Amino acid sequence: MAWEIARPSRTPALRGVDMAGFRIHGDGPAQLSAIPHPAVTVVVEFGDHCFDVRDSSGRSHSGSLALGLSGSAAPVRFEDIACVQVRLSPVVAPAVLGFPLAELSGNVVGLDDLWGHDAARLLERLHEMHSWHERFALVDTTLSARFRDDLQVDPEVAWAWRQITISRGRFRVEHLAARVGWSRQRLWSRFGTQIGLTPKRAAMLVRFDHAMHRLVRGHSPARVAADSGYADQSHLHRDVRAFTGTPPASAAGEPWLAVDDRAWPSSSVG
Incomplete structure (x- = not known):
């Protein structure tokens, strides 16, 4: 299994946001576990192959998604992965995602269900880019533009x-x-x-x-x-x-x- 892992050279515009880029190439279908972490995870997939993630109820989700704070590991099945993974502090996440985290807790939601056509346009633009620097800048701008003051936590x-x-x-x-x-x-x-x-x-x-x-x-x-x-x-x-x-x-x-x-x-x- 070959890994390429990238980190942005600049701090994201919003506090409580961290990003990394992944390209993982395998010789065939493989499975990993996404270990629980005290952040909301957003995965923006832009490669030619999708990966599948199972939520706490056993349902399978494919492609770009958001994973709420969880109490158990999420199985991930894949052959190749190309994505930008974003961690959002739960203090920031409701204002970026657009709804309270109680609706996401322990669950997986497709990014297109959250952001509609904007998610598809984001994926297309990421796919067309040739450097991690460009991809990180685009995701950073997208997150900042979606931030809603009225959904900040108390x-x-x-x-x-x-x-x-x-x-x-x-x-x-x-x-x-x-x-x-x-x-x-x-x-x-x-x-x-x-x-x-x-x-x-x-x-x-x-x-x-x-x-x-x-x-x-x-x-x-x-x-x-x-x-x-x-x-x-x-x-x-x-x-x-x-x-x-x-x-x-x-x-x-x-x-x-x-x-x-x-x-x-x-x-x-x-």
Whole structure:
């Protein structure tokens, strides 16, 4: 399997957006797992071959799509992939995609269902371009143009999400409501509608993601468990299996992991 992975040389215009370009060539049909990550994933496919992704209900989706915050790995079947993959912070994603993330949580939606004919025009233009620099610039411009101020999340929800991510999932979620001056019921309801997960589930996902970064870098499961806030190594093992369906060693070896430093190298192209 041959991989080409590109990163933009410039920071995207919108905060909370990250991009990478992928070309993956295989000798025949292959399968990978898209490991859960604390971001909404948008895949804009522009190659001659489509790939299939199964959502949490087992339905198959092909081509350009958006994948909400998920609690389980998504199987990806492909022969060749050519795409720009975008990660959107859930604080930014509703304003870019055009609807609350509760409607996307754990599901996969075709980009044409979200953006209509604009999605098809974007794919056509990407296919005609000859450099990653041009493709990244076009996607960046498209995301900025679609941003809607009226769909931004509440400042209180954005603050709660930041505390969860800054603490790597170890912020005591029962304290969030008191800190923003809302009732627990109101924060949990607004957070779930706008982010797509409850604060507790969001904290679990962020903690898992941090642990996966450590495991991919070769740190021992025992040390990762102790440093990441798990009760013990067995607790980490259960969490990784719940999110990925595999034990930690297998999950850390996934070739298209979506763990930044390994799957998205820091080198840039332009």
